[in-house]
Amino acid sequence: MSKIRLGILGGGGDSLIGIVHRIASGMFDEFDLVGGCFNPDPNENMSFGKKIGIKKRRIYDNFESLIEAELTLPIDERIQVVSVLTPNFLHYPMAKKLIQNNFNVICEKPLTTTYSEAQELELEVKKKDLVFAVTYTYTGYPIVREMKQMIKDGVIGKIQKIDLQYYQGWINPIIKDPELRKTVWRLDPNKGGLSCCIGDIGTHAFNMAEFLTGMKIDKILADLNYLYPENQMDVDGTILVRFSEYCKGVIRASQIATAEENSFTVQIYGENGCFKWNQENPNYLYHLMEGKPIQILKPGNPYLSKFSLKSSKLPPGHPEGFFDAMGNIYNGVAKTLREVETNDGSYPSISEGVRGMMFIEKVLESNKNGNIWIKLD
Numbered sequence: 596m597s598k599i600r601l602g603i604l605g606g607g608g609d610s611l612i613g614i615v616h617r618i619a620s621g622m623f624d625e626f627d628l629v630g631g632c633f634n635p636d637p638n639e640n641m642s643f644g645k646k647i648g649i650k651k652r653r654i655y656d657n658f659e660s661l662i663e664a665e666l667t668l669p670i671d672e673r674i675q676v677v678s679v680l681t682p683n684f685l686h687y688p689m690a691k692k693l694i695q696n697n698f699n700v701i702c703e704k705p706l707t708t709t710y711s712e713a714q715e716l717e718l719e720v721k722k723k724d725l726v727f728a729v730t731y732t733y734t735g736y737p738i739v740r741e742m743k744q745m746i747k748d749g750v751i752g753k754i755q756k757i758d759l760q761y762y763q764g765w766i767n768p769i770i771k772d773p774e775l776r777k778t779v780w781r782l783d784p785n786k787g788g789l790s791c792c793i794g795d796i797g798t799h800a801f802n803m804a805e806f807l808t809g810m811k812i813d814k815i816l817a818d819l820n821y822l823y824p825e826n827q828m829d830v831d832g833t834i835l836v837r838f839s840e841y842c843k844g845v846i847r848a849s850q851i852a853t854a855e856e857n858s859f860t861v862q863i864y865g866e867n868g869c870f871k872w873n874q875e876n877p878n879y880l881y882h883l884m885e886g887k888p889i890q891i892l893k894p895g896n897p898y899l900s901k902f903s904l905k906s907s908k909l910p911p912g913h914p915e916g917f918f919d920a921m922g923n924i925y926n927g928v929a930k931t932l933r934e935v936e937t938n939d940g941s942y943p944s945i946s947e948g949v950r951g952m953m954f955i956e957k958v959l960e961s962n963k964n965g966n967i968w969i970k971l972d
């Protein structure tokens with residue numbers, strides 16, 4: 596069986612997430628990276644493309660020329676899926692043109708820079724019946740998938756409270772210096788979009804809350820911190836969330852949580868027990884039960900569900916990390932493209948990307964209007 600031909604936009608040698616996608620796409624021997632535009636600088640683009648083994652003729656100057664040239668190729672040579680790994684403001688124009696020309700897409704989060712752009716893309720994807728994944732990477736961890744399955748199976752009973760905290764500190768030294776701020780695209784509204792902290796990491800927490808519980812958040816109340824009056828982008832936020840009158844919680848996100856690295860902590864409380872998980876230690880799922888000793892679940896063990904086990908490649912005790920989580924998302928996309936499976940949560944779809952954009956906009960609206968409750972769609 597031939598591999599799925601993959602193209603990449605962005606994700607060059609200077610990027611954070613590029614290597615994660617390249618390694619992840621090769622993890623299950625499903626994809627072959629055959630073309631792309633990795634950097635807007637033509638020299639950097641060409642030298643990086645060559646370095647990773649792309650044929651010169653398929654290292655394109657921009658996304659328009661990639662689409663144009665690939666469409667002239669016979670169908671069995673043409674790129675089938677394109678991963679969009681650029682700064683946020685480029686996701687929408689790139690994804691839109693790709694969809695219009697019938698390419699499947701794997702797009703980084705946040706999906707776009709506005710909710711309406713995201714809705715527009717979703718309509719097009721549905722019309723064309725394309726596969727469109729949005730890489731909320733953390734949903735790919737095998738033990739996170741176990742947590743989802745156990746919650747679905749009722750192991751902790753009806754959910755009554757959630758608490759998700761995504762704390763980083765990397766913006767702290769930057770935000771203090773107005774000159775340094777200008778060097779970070781995430782702090783530039785023209786490139787990052789509406790939001791920095793909530794768009795970058797709060798959206799992961801929102802997606803995780805809905806992914807794990809299988810429920811939709813109904814209302815939010817947000818309090819954001821911009822830290823300095825002239826800074827235009829949020830760098831911290833606390834958001835009260837309500838699924839219903841009897842199931843509430845909090846999403847906390849920060850990029851000025853001094854000295855934190857990538858501490859994404861998830862706590863889900865049901866009527867019979869609770870699950871706790873932290874991204875910096877992703878192979879341990881803590882299951883707490885009233886009046887009983889704590890249980891720690893680890894990936895790859897036979898006591899886990901099929902959903903979790905099919906996301907592990909190695910026997911128990913071999914750590915599964917961030918690359919593996921992304922690999923599982925790519926694998927989900929491959930299985931759907933090959934029509935071996937339909938998407939059962941093995942990759943986050945465009946609908947999750949659209950909800951993420953809705954969440955960002957509503958959080959900003961709540962904060963701007965004096966921290967009021969806002970109903971989500």
Ligand SMILES: NC(=O)c1ccc[n+]([C@@H]2O[C@H](COP(=O)([O-])OP(=O)(O)OC[C@H]3O[C@@H](n4cnc5c(N)ncnc54)[C@H](O)[C@@H]3O)[C@@H](O)[C@H]2O)c1
Pocket residue numbers: 604605606607608609610611612613632633634635657658680681682683685703704705730731732733780795
């Ligand atoms: N899923 C996750 O866990 C996760 C983690 C980090 C970043 N991200 C997302 O990934 C995206 C990229 O983030 P990053 O941290 O890798 O950014 P980055 O600034 O490190 O890298 C961006 C890359 O895009 C390239 N680029 C810029 N403009 C381009 C253009 N016009 N054409 C082609 N390439 C272009 C740059 O040269 C660079 O290689 C963002 O949307 C971000 O939110 C997601």
